[in-house]
Amino acid sequence: MSAELARPDGEAGALFPGGVRALNVGVAEFSVAPRAHGAGVVALDWRPPAGGDRELGLVLARLEDDLDDPVGARVAAANRLAVERLLAARPLLVDVQPAALVVPGLGARTLLHAGPPIEWSRMCGPMRGAVIGAVLYEGWAATAEAAERLARDGSIGFTPCHHHGAVGPMAGILSPSMPVAIVDNAAAGNRAFATLNEGLGKVLRFGAYGADVLDRLRWMAGTLAPALARALAARGPVDLRSLTAQALLMGDECHNRNVAATSLFARLLAPALVRTSPPDTAAAVLDFLGANDHFYLNLSMAACKSALDAAHGIAGATVVTAMARNGVEFGIRVSGAGERWFTAPALVPDGLYFPGHGPAEANPDLGDSAITETMGLGGFAMAAAPAIVRFVGGSPEDGLAHTREMATITLARNAGYGIPALGFAGTPTGIDCRRVVDSGVVPVINTGIAHRDAGVGQIGAGIARAPLPCFAAALAELGRRLGLEKR
């Protein structure tokens, strides 16, 4: 039950000279009358749990940690295990290979996409553009029109990245011959994948599919990926946990700001790149890493995915293991609630727009990149990244407030990821569905804003919120699975 005691906002006044005081619980309007008569009213900011849904409230009560109740004890133990796995994760970037060779279950004419499942007819503009681009890139069609026809007539299979251990920012379109970063979680033995980041401007993930976009993708597959693979083979895996930890001390939150992590990564890999590639190739790769401050984003996403997958599938655990958006729906998965997505309409982020753009052009929240928030980075680590808070239209104080608020809906602090501005307190990690539903406080996501039309690209950056109904539905499912029938 959430109840925060507000500071007294009235003092005993004229009509009640002895100092009549009232305690007003909940609806603020009830305090107007006594105040008008001069009484002091202490307001208790109370909201009914589970948004007033009585059945869900009962489920919520039964799911609370309680060692004397078999259900409560089971939930507590399951969450302990889930959090343990999150905190123990040790993501290592081990290789870069074509998706077709390494991503399990990737069919011949299949495209992976961001967010929960979605078919062509419902896809948003940027995702459709990226699909067209990927079809052209794969050579399945020669023109945009032909590509669109294939997508529409069912010749192309669509399946979420998340169903294949993968993640992709924005449209998140991943086709078989695109290279993926391979991240092994050395603690749990599982593996995750992400596309390589293309940079800013006209890029596939925002739905652009011009010749320059496809040329860059070909260069990334033909030159960048093999060079990175050779360098990684020569120097050994790159410890992404260590890079992320350092970057959090350097103003990154590893979702929307990745300049420190990208710089550290480039500096770390440069000698091996030079030793294993022809000079022209090494120089071109270093140029690319030098010009793309977001290169680390996709590595950060794969690292988070590898940690969260290890915490998924624990019966009774109320920990959120994925948050992802397909540009139409926002979906979450919860450790103890199986493979199901709990979805609600995606919201338009609230942020700052580049000159000449505005909210009317914004696509609703899009991309798998909220996997970083699911792991306690991004919006959850905003206190570490005052520069990005300004970029999305806030002040450093807003960043501190976001991180502190997210600590109220998470189960742990990740001591490996210290935030300097909070006295090196760890990032708030392990979103607890119960706390979200109980308090109504929803995860904050630090995100780019895509133009709703294909290929225009990024038009701003801001803060998106995860929709509450996702968490309520997940909690109801958790209740069902634990034998607490709702209705």
Add this chain to the structure above:
Amino acid sequence: MSAELARPDGEAGALFPGGVRALNVGVAEFSVAPRAHGAGVVALDWRPPAGGDRELGLVLARLEDDLDDPVGARVAAANRLAVERLLAARPLLVDVQPAALVVPGLGARTLLHAGPPIEWSRMCGPMRGAVIGAVLYEGWAATAEAAERLARDGSIGFTPCHHHGAVGPMAGILSPSMPVAIVDNAAAGNRAFATLNEGLGKVLRFGAYGADVLDRLRWMAGTLAPALARALAARGPVDLRSLTAQALLMGDECHNRNVAATSLFARLLAPALVRTSPPDTAAAVLDFLGANDHFYLNLSMAACKSALDAAHGIAGATVVTAMARNGVEFGIRVSGAGERWFTAPALVPDGLYFPGHGPAEANPDLGDSAITETMGLGGFAMAAAPAIVRFVGGSPEDGLAHTREMATITLARNAGYGIPALGFAGTPTGIDCRRVVDSGVVPVINTGIAHRDAGVGQIGAGIARAPLPCFAAALAELGRRLGLEKR
């Protein structure tokens, strides 16, 4: 005049029921008696200006900005110009060349050293060790004993780096065949130099002179320096102002913490390095840059030196243009007080020691690196670098406090160097001798601590303070130069 109103620390009590209150100015003991009788005493923390030196106090009063007084008006205008030059500085790393070819006035058997002038007989352990190492490196002697003999018998000339437009950290020993980074201040057209940073451990600047130290110096001169020079020639100058500004957003204060700036620099230069050096050389240079988080320190120092030199020599200006330590004395130079050094005994920094070491082994404050504080970085920018505050034994709050305190003795905020934790307020820049003497608040310096014996190396890190008498002496000289005779 400094006067800070303390919060009331007493309430009206028993003996004076009507609430007798007193104002106590200065010496705290005077408030004991009235308080004992229950009176409320408001304490005003007042100290006489200029430490109670009446003559200096009069000089100080005449030097205050005052447009109706020819002296006050001249000082105000001179400081305006000095600060303008500091803020306008645009330091560019243009080249790396042997000192003998580029540093003006460097004699054949001359060694440059850190801090104000000092002769062999008074040099501290680490500086003597570095002198021996440099003599061996130059081939002027074959053994340490022979090198020491040359230094003692006057065969080697010693002159401060600062007298040649150069700066060097710790011992700051610079010999003719060592390479220097060349930094041009594009705004004022002047030039500054610094040695290249060797890394940590057994290094010349801490007084080590073993074969490994000399081998590294030879590699730096024969391989590193030419490779950097080729890369700079190919890509063009590196804008150090921009790198420093970015690094301040990334947790560096560009004196004791340089990991962000070094990473940005390595990432920036890597493509050109690869394009202009054989792969083995490029890889070795990138290895070196990758393993040395302090590489940027010396570039930061040269950048600061180039800005401060441009602000030096303005008649009437009370702005400090150099702070430097030779391990025995702390010296400052002031813009309007000529080439003279104003010195006082160097103090031992207050900080944390590496395991097995303690203050008894510490050398007094050493090196030209306080040039960074003189330009508003290092200790003045501690609020930007919470991680280094912890390293030197403080909390992030201490960092904020240091920067705020330094703002009370500086004339400007450098808007180009924003500090995220202070709402992007600029670094406090342009130390004003008057404010230091008036308030007794002395510059804070964020520094490494050297073992007092040659070659042991760094044994800790901490906070050093500039000695107040340096500033008092400089102020008296400023007064003399402005016709305000003292005595």
